[in-house]
Amino acid sequence: MSWLTETVLPKIRSFARKSDTPDNLWVKCPNCGQMVFNKEMAENAHVCPKCDHHLRIGPAARFEILFDGDYTRLEVPEVAADPLKFKDSKRYTDRIKEARAKTGERDAVQVAEGRIGGNRAVVAVQNFAFMGGSMGMATGEALVVASDRAVAEHLPLIVVAAAGGARMQEGILSLMQMPRSIVAVERVRDKGLPYICVLTDPTTGGVTASYAMLGDIQIAEPGALIGFAGQRVIEQTIRETLPPGFQRAEFLLQHGMIDMVVHRKKLKETLARLIDQIINREGTLHPGPEVEIPPPGEIPHGAALP
Amino acid sequence: MVSYLDFEKPIAELENKVRELRQTSAADSGDITEEVERLEAKAEALLRQTYAKLTPWQKMQVARHQDRPHFEDYVARLTDGFQPLAGDRRFGEDPAILGGICRFRGRSIMLIGHEKGRGTDGRLRHNFGMAKPEGYRKAIRLMEMADRFRLPVVTLVDTSGAYPGIGAEERGQAEAIASSIEACLRIGVPMIAAVVGEGGSGGAVALAAANRIIMLEHSVYSVISPEGCAAILWNDREKAKDAAEALRITAADLLKLKVVDEVVPEPSGGAHRDPDATIDAVGDAVERHLRLIAAAEPVALREGRRRKFLDMGRVL
Numbered sequence: 001m002s003w004l005t006e007t008v009l010p011k012i013r014s015f016a017r018k019s020d021t022p023d024n025l026w027v028k029c030p031n032c033g034q035m036v037f038n039k040e041m042a043e044n045a046h047v048c049p050k051c052d053h054h055l056r057i058g059p060a061a062r063f064e065i066l067f068d069g070d071y072t073r074l075e076v077p078e079v080a081a082d083p084l085k086f087k088d089s090k091r092y093t094d095r096i097k098e099a100r101a102k103t104g105e106r107d108a109v110q111v112a113e114g115r116i117g118g119n120r121a122v123v124a125v126q127n128f129a130f131m132g133g134s135m136g137m138a139t140g141e142a143l144v145v146a147s148d149r150a151v152a153e154h155l156p157l158i159v160v161a162a163a164g165g166a167r168m169q170e171g172i173l174s175l176m177q178m179p180r181s182i183v184a185v186e187r188v189r190d191k192g193l194p195y196i197c198v199l200t201d202p203t204t205g206g207v208t209a210s211y212a213m214l215g216d217i218q219i220a221e222p223g224a225l226i227g228f229a230g231q232r233v234i235e236q237t238i239r240e241t242l243p244p245g246f247q248r249a250e251f252l253l254q255h256g257m258i259d260m261v262v263h264r265k266k267l268k269e270t271l272a273r274l275i276d277q278i279i280n281r282e283g284t285l286h287p288g289p290e291v292e293i294p295p296p297g298e299i300p301h302g303a304a305l306p
Numbered sequence: 307m308v309s310y311l312d313f314e315k316p317i318a319e320l321e322n323k324v325r326e327l328r329q330t331s332a333a334d335s336g337d338i339t340e341e342v343e344r345l346e347a348k349a350e351a352l353l354r355q356t357y358a359k360l361t362p363w364q365k366m367q368v369a370r371h372q373d374r375p376h377f378e379d380y381v382a383r384l385t386d387g388f389q390p391l392a393g394d395r396r397f398g399e400d401p402a403i404l405g406g407i408c409r410f411r412g413r414s415i416m417l418i419g420h421e422k423g424r425g426t427d428g429r430l431r432h433n434f435g436m437a438k439p440e441g442y443r444k445a446i447r448l449m450e451m452a453d454r455f456r457l458p459v460v461t462l463v464d465t466s467g468a469y470p471g472i473g474a475e476e477r478g479q480a481e482a483i484a485s486s487i488e489a490c491l492r493i494g495v496p497m498i499a500a501v502v503g504e505g506g507s508g509g510a511v512a513l514a515a516a517n518r519i520i521m522l523e524h525s526v527y528s529v530i531s532p533e534g535c536a537a538i539l540w541n542d543r544e545k546a547k548d549a550a551e552a553l554r555i556t557a558a559d560l561l562k563l564k565v566v567d568e569v570v571p572e573p574s575g576g577a578h579r580d581p582d583a584t585i586d587a588v589g590d591a592v593e594r595h596l597r598l599i600a601a602a603e604p605v606a607l608r609e610g611r612r613r614k615f616l617d618m619g620r621v622l
Contacts, residue, residue: 080622083563084554088539137619144616166507166529168539171553172565175529178508179515179615182488186612206529208480209468209508214488228480228508229470233534237470247475257478 029053045264054221054264056201058103059110059125062160066123066268071114074122076106076145079137084171092169099130107138108163111146113155117272119279122150125160128202133163135207136170140177140184143211147184150193156275157188160198161212165205178210185211194278196271199226199249199258217274218258219267220249226258308579311367317356317575320349353575360524362550362559366532368524369504370466373578375585377404377421377462380502383582384589385410385417391448393440397477400441402433402469403513405448407457411593413600416452418445418513419462422503435504436469439482442512446482446489453493458600460592461513464503466531468512483512490515491611494604498595500588501525501557501566502577517611518595519565521557522588523572527565528555565618567595 026035031053041048045065046055063071086092100106108130113122124146126133143159150157166174188195197215199208202225209228220226227247235242245251249261262270310318324345327338360368368374381388385408393399405418423432452459468479490497490513499516505527521527530538532550537543554560557569570591573580599607 080619083619083622084552086552088549088552089541140619168530168535168553171529172527172555172560172563173619175507175511175527176565176615176618178484178511179487179491180618182484182515183491183612183615186488186491206508209483209512210487211484213478213481213484226480227475228468228483229475234470234472234475238472240472242472246472251476255476255478257481 027055030055047264052222052263054201054223056128056162058127058129059105059112062125063110063112063114063123065264066116066158066160066271067112067114068116068118069114071112071123074111074113074145074149076109076111076138076142078106079141082169083137083173084169086169086171088169095131095169103127103130105130107136107142108133109139109142111142111149113149113153116158116268116275119156119272119275120153121156121158121271121275122146122153123158123160126162126207128162128164128200131167132165133161133207134165134167134174135163135177135181135210136167136174137177139163139167140180143181143184147188150188151191154191154193156194156196156279157185158196158198158271159185159211159215160200161203161207162200163203163205163207163212165207175206178206181211182214185214189214189216194275196274198267198271200224202226204228204230204247213257219260219262219270220252220258221264221267222249222261224249226252309372311364311371313356313360313364313367317349317353320345320352324349350574357524357572357575361547362526362553362556363532363547365524365556366526366550368576368578369526371576371578372424373581374464374503375577375581376424376464376503377419379581380419380462380585380588381408381417383585388417391451392444394443394447396440396443398440400433400438400444401431402435402437402465403441403445405445410460411589413596414457415596416448416457416459417462418448418459419502420465420509420513422464433469435465436467437465437509437512438469438471438474439477439479442468442482442486445513446486449486449489449493449497453495456495458496458498458596459490459493459516460596461497461499461516463499463501463505463510463514463527464525465506465509466504467506468509483508486512487515491615492608494608496596496599496602496607497611498592500570500592501527502588506531515611515615517599517607517614518567520568520570520588520591520595521560521566522570522577522584523557524576525557526555527557527560528553563619563622 027038027041029048032051034050046057082092109126111124185195194216196217199220204227252258253261327342388408390406404421420435421432422435423429497516498518499514501521532546535549536545560566561569570587573583577584
């Protein structure tokens with residue numbers, strides 16, 4: 001062992017590896033084609049610095065963006081594997097294995113607890129890279145875990161959605177995740193705790209037709225595709241071309257379906273503000289003992305309260 | 307006149323022969339009663355055999371059969387004084403979903419369901435049973451009304467799915483379906499859902515998150531149509547038969563997966579061959595389940611429903 005083999009060679013090797021796989025170093029914006037340094041893209045919240053396109057990101061990157069610092073992942077119990085013994089051109093079990101290898105996650109939805117602008121919150125993030133984010137039993141289970149935690153600890157629940165829809169490979173059991181996930185989020189809302197949905201690109205099908213559209217507050221990322229029916233299906237049904245911007249976040253805002261479109265770099269502060277105002281609501285608005293509020297009818301129109 | 311499905315060709319041939327013989331025997335003096343009886347028995351046996359082992363794809367055809375009893379047939383035979391209620395009070399009236407107050411076996415209920423329509427005009431009027439947001443919002447309105455008046459809710463599910471269109475998306479198809487499921491889960495009155503034809507995806511669940519779910523023997527209930535699934539997973543719509551197998555869409559499969567509580571047998575040859583018997587059987591099953599939960603407290607009904615869906619798929 002010499003200085004050469006111990007220090008120089010590994011450096012050369014690592015350099016060679018990096019240049020062999022430019023994917024690790026550069027990322028190409030799927031919208032404008034711009035090559036951006038991976039590090040720069042990550043520092044920019046995975047938003048293209050050239051065209052402002054919001055790239056699809058997974059749970060790890062999302063947790064990094066939203067939480068103040070440390071956060072704790074919550075474990076989601078295993079669900080029945082491949083209950084239908086489903087096989088199309090590939091076995092479902094093989095598709096799951098591939099998705100796990102590709103993402104390093106057990107399934108599409110990951111749950112974590114941490115602080116957002118100082119306030120504790122439970123966040124569930126759906127990963128489009130895991131079989132199109134599809135909603136299967138594991139999705140339902142993750143949302144049950146997230147809502148249980150929110151209810152037990154009296155915390156807001158934030159779900160960052162991204163999915164093509166239901167996981168067909170689980171057949172009717174994936175469809176049943178629609179009512180199941182709604183039961184989960186309703187338990188949070190029943191306790192007077194805020195349930196906030198962040199719709200990211202793309203959120204469609206059974207996911208939008210269940211938990212992803214039932215938030216007390218509905219936020220979408222710019223340009224995100226959000227809808228129920230797929231665009232091809234609509235075009236084939238009505239035999240018309242779709243209007244520009246159809247089913248995009250801004251379209252939904254215009255049609256009253258969401259509260260706001262928020263840039264990813266503003267998302268954390270928006271969530272922090274909302275949570276703070278909803279959770280820490282007491283403040284100093286309480287009338288002090290020295291203030292006497294006149295009974296209704298005795299307040300003249302236009303008069304300010306003392 | 308029965309309209310035959312593709313796989314019923316051998317049955318059609320036998321039954322047509324019987325009809326022919328009957329006509330000729332009326333003209334002819336020769337006695338062919340025996341021959342007719344023999345053929346009839348043969349046709350009947352073949353029908354029973356065929357329907358005893360229908361493939362999922364064949365069941366799909368039966369579930370979509372144009373003569374299968376629809377919502378309006380159930381209303382006519384099972385209820386008295388059905389008063390249809392229209393509109394969502396927000397945008398419009400959607401005839402793809404019908405609903406109203408009626409008396410069912412002596413008890414007032416809120417009956418809601420998809421109506422596919424019959425004949426070209428009827429099908430167009432009801433948009434083939436594919437509801438738009440206003441249809442689901444009407445259903446929500448009626449479920450909430452039933453909750454206030456303590457009327458049990460009975461739904462009849464028969465849709466290929468929610469309507470995919472520009473206006474439907476603009477008016478929030480996804481939100482309407484989500485809220486309709488949520489309304490099912492929230493109400494404090496007994497709710498029974500019967501899948502009587504096609505249970506097509508979210509458009510079906512919107513009316514089916516009930517305390518009890520029953521299903522006609524040859525009806526289907528699926529996350530996606532076999533054609534749609536084949537197009538996506540096999541890249542080939544022709545693989546719909548394979549998709550129908552893989553998706554496990556039959557009543558028997560769903561009973562095994564504990565998604566439905568009871569399968570109601572259909573007459574030999576399917577519901578369309580004896581609509582009255584089918585409708586009565588569904589009525590009996592609904593009444594049975596309703597009786598079991600009619601006296602339950604609102605909280606117990608709501609919690610029971612939520613527990614049912616939370617547990618689904620956990621123990622198989």
